[in-house]
Amino acid sequence: MITNIEVLPVMSIFDTFLNWKVFVQTLPLLLSGLTTTLTLGVTAIILGFIGGLVLALLRLYANSPLKQIAVAYIDILRSIPILVLLVVIYYALPFVGLRLSPFGAAASALSLVSAAYSAEIFRAGIEAVPKGQFEAARALGLSPWRRMSDVVLPQALRIVIPPITSNSINVMKDTALASVVAMPDLLKQATQAQALAANPTPLISAAVIYILLLMPLVRLVGVFEKRLAVRGR
Template sequence: MESLIQNFFNLEVYAAVFPYLLRGLWATVWLSALVIPLGAAAGLALALGLTQSRSRAVRWSIVAYIDFFRAFPPLVLLILIYFGGPFLGVELGKVSAVALAFVLNNASYFAEVFRAGLQGVAAGQMEAARSTGLDRRQALQFVVIPQAVKNVMPDLVGNSIEVVKLTSIASVVALPELLRAARDAQSLVYNPSPVVLAALMYLALLWPLTRWLARLENRRARRKAA
């Protein structure tokens, strides 16, 4: 037991590396704050194209995009963008490469969530909105989309939590997010305690979101049962 504590729960190591890991945590937070809104916005645009476009070619193109990026490993995607881009004459910085890879990947998941939300809004809502004098764009913006977002809010929060955890793959391009900071600290102190501390910091960051997600899911379940 003492050996376990010394190697994984060493308080002296925790105290020594905490300031460094705190900077990594901040990098994780701002990276998540960047890619989640971008991915959600792209996903909403895809979902609108999928549900509102009259062109079969557009709809099938969006379906192909969603299926491809949901199946393609995000880690491989990031490696291809960052390390493969220069061979095509496109050299992106670390943040740009990570943001692009995350948006391409996460947009496909957000698109499926928004699609379910949009299709869950009764068709009569659009007709009722149009009858008040709103055009189609205004009806979508002020009536349909807000209802769709409300219906799938638990799924949006769940996706966002997964994105925060997924930011750990940014370490492969040496972006100093939390996991990268923990691994660097581990190599300096020759002790895996920094990785355990990083896991505890992820837990502290995401625990409030998971509790909020549980409340949202319970609320949705009560609405369905009513």
């Protein structure tokens, strides 16, 4: 006859996934990862923005060899998954004498891919500027540099704000891939916190942090698109 039966406590959803005590204990680790994620994301966005603009100008106005190089770069980098590129940069380049830190490898991979996508966005924006603007700037005797910097680019930048913002959101989300090279970003810290606490609350907390971080940018894209639609009428 069985007399000793151990009754296990029933874990509620709040104990398992929304444990306040675990959240408070692991919050410093999550905030440390958030700082790293923001630094990585902003760095990659800025470098991708600059690189994309340069690539777009090369593709549109450079001589044939440089134009073909720019086209090849854009096509190849848009075809490579960021995770694959990140692994190649961090694990393969040391064999040819180039060793990057986890942050350097992640920033390089994200920036290289972001630049390729940004280049196509900028190209579309520049080509959307009415031809009459180019002709008017040329008639005023402006140099090619002045025509581009004073007349064309200001109009193109207004056009590309929504897609560039969307690309920035994707870059910020892709920073989570940096955890594969042991960089202490938000996802990596949340994973470690989950292991230490033996509770998935840190991962749920990281997901909420990502939402709070990116939701305003998502809404901002909608606002920009509405404004551009009103101006286009």
